[in-house]
Amino acid sequence: MAALIRRCFSKIVLRSRNTNPVLYQCSRVFSSEIVDNTGNTEPTVPDWKPPDNETIEKTRARLVYQSRKRGMLENGLLLSSFAARYLKTFNEKQLKLxxxxxxxxxxxxxxxxxxxxxxxxxxxxxxxxxxxLKEFAKNTVMESRIRQPDLEQM
Known part of the structure; x- marks a missing residue:
C-alpha cells in the first residue's frame, strides 16, 4: 500500500500542471466512490455517533480536547474558551447537547x-x-481571547 501511495504522490508531483487525471486515478484507488476535481461527486462524511459507555469524566475530557482541536482557529479559540468556562458545570444532558x-x-x-x-x-x-454559546461569543465583558486557555491538571 505504501508503494502505491508513493507512486500516486509522485505522479501528482511530476504532473503538477495537469493533476486532474492523476487525482482522479488516485481517488479510485483509495475511495469506495470516485471523486474528481470537477465536483461531480462529493465524498461522503460518515454519520457521527456518540461513544458508548463513556463516563462523565471521560466525556468532559474528550469534549475539552475536541473543543481545542477544531482545525480552524476561530472555532478553536471560541470553543476552547467556552469549554474552559462552562464544561465542568454541565450536567449529563447538557454535555450531550x-x-x-x-x-x-x-x-x-x-x-x-x-x-x-x-x-x-x-x-x-x-x-x-x-x-x-451565542451569549459567550458576544464577549460583552471584552476579555482577551487571542489564545486558548491553559489546560487544567487533572
Missing part, C-alpha cells in the same frame, strides 16, 4: 456562523447550550 453541537455538523464554519449569529441556527442545534 454540547457533544451533538460540536460533533454532528460536518462543517465547522456552520458552528461558527451560528454562534456569532451570522446565520440562523437549525432547530436541531437551537438548544440552551447554543444560546449560552
Amino acid at each position: 454540547y457533544d451533538n453541537l460540536i460533533n454532528k455538523p460536518s462543517n465547522d464554519w456552520d458552528i461558527y456562523y451560528w454562534a456569532v449569529e451570522n446565520k440562523p441556527t437549525p432547530e436541531e442545534y437551537n438548544t440552551e447550550i447554543m444560546d449560552l
